[in-house]
Structures are given as structure tokens and as C-alpha cells.
Amino acid sequence: MPKYVIIGNSAGGIGAVEAIRQVDSEGPIAIVSDEPYPAYSRPMISEYLSGETSLERMLFRPRDFYRANGVDTIFGKKVSGIDTKESLVKFANGDTLRYEKLLVATGGVPFVPKTEGGDREGVFTFTTLRDANLISSKLENARSAVVIGGGLIGISVTQALVKRDIDVTIVELKDRILNVLLDEEASRIAGQAVLKAGVKIVTNSTVKQITGQPFAEQAVRSVILDNGDEVRCDLVVMAIGVMPRLDAVADSGIKANRGIVVDRYMTTSVPNVYACGDVAEAYDYVLGINRLTPIWPNAYIGGRIAGFNMAGLETEYAGGTAMNSMNYFGLAIVSAGLVTADGQPDCETLYHLNSETNVYRKVILRDGRIVGMAFVNDIDKSGIVYGLMRDGIDVGSFKRALIGDDFALISLPKDLRKERFGISLDSPLYGDQEDLVEELVLE
């Protein structure tokens, strides 16, 4: 019987395995996934669809990862439920697996609104390798596509389709693309780059119907928008967003709102059951509440914290927040925390915009602490800003420098700079100029 059972073989599950093995080198681990292959980089399905990367390069860990870590793999098998009273994972084929510690890292499922004609062949989602393969096999005989949703998934699939010479129209419900991640300015710059690549963007619009070919009803012919306009296309990608994948925990007694609720130790409402990643509502240090932040790094770090706690090393999750780096259509954009200060009392926004180069830098402060940031085109020092935000450092005394052209570590006040280097106040390396002159004279 495995001591540790992990449902989900992606960022969260792998993070947990690596943490468990740092603490417990022997306790048997079993990792369960309905996908039949080793962990792969889900965000890379865009590069895979475009033909820029291979399956081998998509592997998230080296081929011998599971063997080297003593992990029993149960792949290609679907979990049907969890019996938390008996500590059993139940499979669709009737098998069961007993656990001592369980991690639910089942991720998300694409949100697909009910649409007339949504069941036709040629209507896809885009979150898994299987999706990428299905779309890819359709492209040989396709010239145009409609992508429903101008968020991160929509933009990533659009880039791949453009690289495969497909004409793409993005249909976005709101008035601009990437509206959940970016403010108006950054979103405008992103929109320009997407349009420049020949993509059409239809905003303030939804698809009310997907029509079929006259003599082949099942094949996609077009979409009809809510204003009645028709957009011809050979395929449709539903890229509206993801929802927590909760089917495994239904009727298990594990408390869930939109996602599974976890505390700062990634523990669910049921003892010995943990959750992380896209399926979990974990602590957001910017908002100070639990919420869904379905991004890869938070899944890995949450899984890592869960793994330590499962193995008996009590470790608190510092929290995560919305945080994304986007490198699409020749643009580099990073954003984290609050997108705008609109509707946020006591917030201050500082920004720099060069409308010729489209270099844009913005930070949002509250009580001297960074609570939001966005950098476009000049992102190289954004990590310093993100680090100050994550660590809740008071930046009030040098806040203007954060958005300056020459911002770098050297822009921080000396004490803070030394602290971030890990040089303590009583270290001999913490001399001031005079001390050292004296020391050199004495020598």
C-alpha cells in the first residue's frame, strides 16, 4: 500500500513528489492520472501545435524521474471518487487504492458554455496534449478558425494557429483581449501586436451558434455572433477559461466552493487529504483571501508545500497571487497581483509609458507595499519588483525608481540591498567605506 497517493500528474503532483522525497526517501508514492503519459509541460502545447517543439522536449522531468524517485505510476486510469472514511481512492473500473496521505491535484477542465452546434466535429478546447493533437490533425484541411475567448489560452492557441497559416478570428466577450490579466494600456499594446499578425478581433461579442456544412452537418461551416454576423471557419476553439476539476471529490465530504478549500498547509477540510493547483482555492497574499489562481508556478509551489506537510515537515504556504508572463506575437508582457487600482481604496498607481516604443511599466502601491504590477516590452528587471511585492517590502522611499529606465538592484537602498543579498548587519561584508579604508591602512 502506498503511503502517499497523488491524483494528478502535472505541476502540483510533481512538486509534491519532489518535496516528499526531500523529507522521506522511502515512503511509497503512487501518482494517478487519466492521461497515459509522463508529466508534460501543459503551457507548451502551443509550441507543440505550432510545430516548434517535440514531445520529447515537452517532458516536464527527465524520462527516469518516476523510477529514480520510487514513484509507482498509475496512468491512463480514471478516478471516480474518494472514500474519505475508508481512505480509499476509487477508480472507474471498480479498483480501489488505499492511502495514508492523499493529494488532490486534479487541475482544471475547460469551461464550455452551451452553444447551439457546439457538439460538431471541429469544435475543440485547448488545455491538454490530446487537444493539441486533435486540432493539429484537423489543420491539414483547414484555412480558418474562430477562437472564442481572448484570454491567455485564446491568445496562445491563436499564435500556434497563425504559425500554421490559419486565418484566425478571436471573439471576445469584453471590450478588449486579455482583460482579466492586463489593464487597458497593456491590453491595447497586446491587441495591436495581435492585429499586426493578421488576426481579426471581434470584441463585445459572443457566439450564439455554430453552423454545419450543408451536405455534412457535423462539419463546422461558420459561427453566428450575437449580433447576427456570420464568420466562416473550418474549426472553432473554445478558450473561455478553466474551472476546477472537482469530479473526483464529489460526495467525498471534502469542502469545496468553486475549488477545494485549503488552509495555509494545503490541508482540506478532511484530515490527511491535501489539495493544490488549479483545483484548489489557496491563499492569495495580495488580496488576503483564498481564491483560485490557476497558474503553473502556484500549482508547483502549492504541491511542494503540500508534499512537505504530507511527509511530516510542517511548512506554511506563503501564498501565491495571479502572475503571468506572456511572450506572444513578439511581445513580452508580465503582470502580477492587482490589474488596476480602480475600485481599490488607498491605492496609488505609478506608471511610465513610451508610446513610440510601447515600453510600459506600472506598479500599484498600497501603504507603501506593491500590490500590482505590469511591464510591457522592458521586462528584464520586473523580477526585482515582483520579489519586493512577494516579500511585502515597504518601497515608499524609492517607489519612483521602480518604473525608471535604469531600475536595477543597485537602485534599492543599501540596507535593503544587503539584506536581499543575504549579508547580515553584523557581517564583515557589511562595512561602510570608512571602516574599509581603516582596515586597509592598518594592513
Add this chain to the structure above:
Amino acid sequence: MKRVYPREEVCIGCRLCEVHCKVEHSRSKDVVKAFKREQSVARVRVQENGPLSFALQCRHCPEPYCVYSCLTGAMHRDPGSGVVKHDPDRCVGCWTCVLVCPFGVLVRDVANHRIGPKCDLCPDRAVPACVANCPNEALVYAEEA
């Protein structure tokens, strides 16, 4: 583990650390060839602000957020040495590591869609080349500071 610590009070901004880093990470190990033929890249860079200067390279953080955040597994930590390493063949240039590096040391190789060469603490040497060749002992290689 041992890390490189800068002593900004005695850094004279001569950039010899950059020169020796380039040579150490060249194939020829020859200063002229490293610069002219190989276009070897320095993994340490001097920052300046008026009279103040110091050299900065990857800190090999105890909690390497670049490793935890890497979408592909390209950024990883060597389990034995603790050195944070980067495998360019597995990097797709998503720049997530750039967003989470609290020191801003990672350099984007935009043309090749990947992170450029980063500090490896000179695995073939007892003391990294930047530290060994600093004329003013403005870089220190130590367990802790």
C-alpha cells in the same frame, strides 16, 4: 553552500570579473578568441550608479523561484551541489523565470527564444573565476555572509 557575495565598498567597477567570466566559459579559454570569435557571454555583470558599483550574478537562491516557476523543467537545481542550472535545449523563452527572479539577473536571448547563459559557479574551479580574479577582493566566495 558557498555563494559569491559582492563587497560594493571596494568594487572599483573595472569589469575584470566580466572578462574572466567570458574567458572561463569560452571554448578556447583565450581572451582574444573568447571576445572576437566566440562572442562568449559574461554571466556576471557590474552595475554602476555614480561612485557605487558591484558585480552581480545568479545568487543560487536557497528557495529558487525560477526553478519552482519554470514551465518546462529547463531551470533546475543540481541536487548534489545546490547550483541552479539552466538547460537551454528545454527552454522555450516564456520568461516566467525573469518575472520571479528577485535579483533581475536572468538575461533573455530573444533571438533564440531562450534564457541566455547564467552563472554556474565555475564547476571546474575551486573558486569561481570572477572571485579569483577580482583585483580588489570585491567578490567573496563564502558559506554565508
